Amino acid sequence: MESVLVTSLRTLVGFVVLLMLTRILGKKQISQMTFFTYITGIALGNIAGDMVVHRDITVLDGVTGMVLWAVLTLVVEFASLKSSKARVLLDGEPTIVIKEGRVLERAMASNRLNMDDLSMLLRNKDVFSVGEVDYAILEPNGELSVLKKVKPPQNRRRFLPTELIVDGQLVERNLAKLHRTREWLESKLRQEGVESLEDVFFVELQEDGSLYVDRREDLH
Known part of the structure; x- marks a missing residue:
């Protein structure tokens, strides 16, 4: 007691x-x-x-x-x-992780952030496609501040924005869900001036059927 x-x-x-x-x-x-x-x-x-x-x-x-x-x-x-x-x-400083629509791989790597993390932070801001973003800034408290691109109105959504290549790796399950093949993706990338899948860091299928392509940077 x-x-x-x-x-x-x-x-x-x-x-x-x-x-x-x-x-x-x-x-x-x-x-x-x-x-x-x-x-x-x-x-x-x-x-x-x-x-x-x-x-x-x-x-x-x-x-x-x-x-x-x-x-x-x-x-x-x-x-x-x-x-x-x-x-x-x-407290640290804010870090720009997307600049003028391009993902900054060095900034992502220095903050130990991968594309899945970035996608989650964007969804928390009601942004479901990296292609919608003009600037994204990672704040010292871990929050993401997002400035969207100004886009003309679209009549119809053809696709839900879908990741096809993440951190340089092909997401085959997403291609299968879209009933698309690797050859189809390689053909689409060649239209964007990309000769090899190894040359890109992130690829996303947009609502209108186009591709958002972020080329790989040299991190070394």
């Missing part, structure tokens, strides 16, 4: 202190969180959890650890507010 009471009191103290600190630090909305603020939240939660379950950590030590971590976080955020260099160092 005494053990339960001690654990309950430690939990109550940890909960109250953590609530107060998160109220002080939690000024950013979840969608605006950066990697640093995300890690800060995890660290504070871990310190509070360890204080509750590990009896060798005194309540005073646990509270001190949480308060000190919160103070250091406030100091870092203040430095970020006052210095653009500190802000770039802590």
